[in-house]
Amino acid sequence: MFPIHRPRRLRTSSQLRRMVRETVLTTNDLIYPLFAVPGQAIAKEVKSMPGVYQLSVDKIVEEAKEVYDLGIPGIILFGIPEDKDADATGAWHDCGIVQKAATAVKEAVPDLVVIADTCLCEYTSHGHCGYLQVGDLSGRVLNDPTLELLKKTAVSQAKAGADIIAPSGMMDGFVQAIRVALDEAGYLDTPILSYAAKYASAYYGPFRDAAESTPQFGDRRTYQMDPGNAREALKEIALDIAEGADMLMVKPALAYMDVIWRVKEASNLPVAAYNVSGEYSMVKAAALNGWIDEERVVMETLTSFKRAGSDLILTYHAKDAARWLND
Template identity: 50%
Template sequence: MLHRPRRLRKNPIVREMVAETKLSKDMFVYPYFVVPGKNVVHPIDAMPGVSHFSTDTLLKDIEKGLSLGVNKIMLFGVGDEKSADAKSAYDTNSLVPVAVRELKKQFGDDLYIVTDVCVCSYTNHGHCGIMHNDYIQNDLSVELIAKMALNHSEAGADMLAPSDMMDGRVAAIREKLDGNGFENVAVMSHATKFASAYYGPFREAADCAPSKGDRKAYQMDFRNPNEAVREALLDEAEGADVLMVKPGLAYLDVIAKLKQNTKLPIAVYNVSGEYSMIKAAAEKGWIDEQKVVMETMYAFARAGASIITTYHIRDIVENKWI
């Protein structure tokens, strides 16, 4: 007998009815970069459509986003004081906690705030921890990261996203939060963050490129999918609520493999290099931006991600692509 699967592709109505993968606004998180000053909206050259915001302009832009249904954000601080001990990372008056307090004051629970927890933008060498003899000291760095997590929680963050890739940091964060009355603050671990070339534009945006060496001694080797799953499951055992894979597009196999090994929600970070490549090719007229962006988003969801952090979300909602 001849099988005719094309019957279920006959027109848009039936294709939508039988679609196995769906997208909604609820899946997306929008990253923001907050900087010192007032009335600052500074476009980031390497990331067309993305800007640095001071806290006052951040409030206005997020208000616009909320009107479009974008109610989940991830905050990165840029421009705080840098030092070898990254002490500004846990200063209550540093950029991120100040912005979180203002955002919660204005928007309350209408806005869900995720904060990046990493010290690379606060060290004078650009690495994600305390350096001694040209090596990142794991346990000292974990203590610092836990203090930073508590600082953000005290300001009102709903979820923390540790991105440093130090061993044991999820357990340390969970213990620090639970011991200080923040047991309801969630942790979305960058569980498998790879040492990737796709981060290039972000490092300009966040002013966090290492001044010496690279991050291969603590970020994941992109050749190792089994190790990636092991890293993620260790974070789950330490108390993570969500497991993130970063970058996304080159690691769909890792998302799918992790999906088969955990019952936790899986997030993906559609990183700056992935975003900027699409923007650059679209600007040249070489690709259809809408079609490529949406194909990419569906690929993340199809692989198993239920949370997508992406710089594309404003284009998606403003242009009603979903």
């Protein structure tokens, strides 16, 4: 008899397919990014990211309620400050925009997990992720002096109510520096979600419109990772684990599925994947042109991140995905 094995037997009905499905996406897996701006009643759509808005704190609170009601467990906050300067004051000031947003959200929706992205690029006048040597036009951020600002930033975010601190600047020693600073300030139980393997990627383009954080000169290649490297991701991960990271992130996601897989195999920590702005914008553009079925493409992609090993997915599709999952 030919053939004995007919794998199609298990695909004959949707009930059977459900029974043997290995990976199932749930709303628990999703984290929704939000961009906070100063002002009142502001909701300004980001040109390159249809459906994504810069929101004033009052609107962030409304959005947080909606996210919570959809069953999404957490948000990650980014901020666009009133003023930018060489010391990234807006990042670490107790009245900074992310601090205000975090406090307001925790007050209105206490059970929603608030993650604070900890970096300086939205707050520096030149758009780099830390201090530069005077006259440097290449963007070689000074590592150790920058850590001092990042420590202050992390502590003030925790003080404002952030439940999780997410260091994203790719500075050496970042995790250990903020772990010690958080502990000394009494935030022993505030976990660190480290952007451990973050690549220098063209996929961040639309985010930089949203966060107004495009470097004025140079690029981020002296601190973010080279796209050709996967073993180096394992080195970054090992260092962050040793420094006290509680969760690890790979970013971007789509072009780095192999890295997600390797990180999952190499550690026993929860792994997050950041489905970044450029990945979102490409799907939205194709969907708006009627070239792809948005729901099916999004659900397939998010499920695949999970299949590749991510426990959590940071995605601008989170609200849509939650609605589709809840339907």
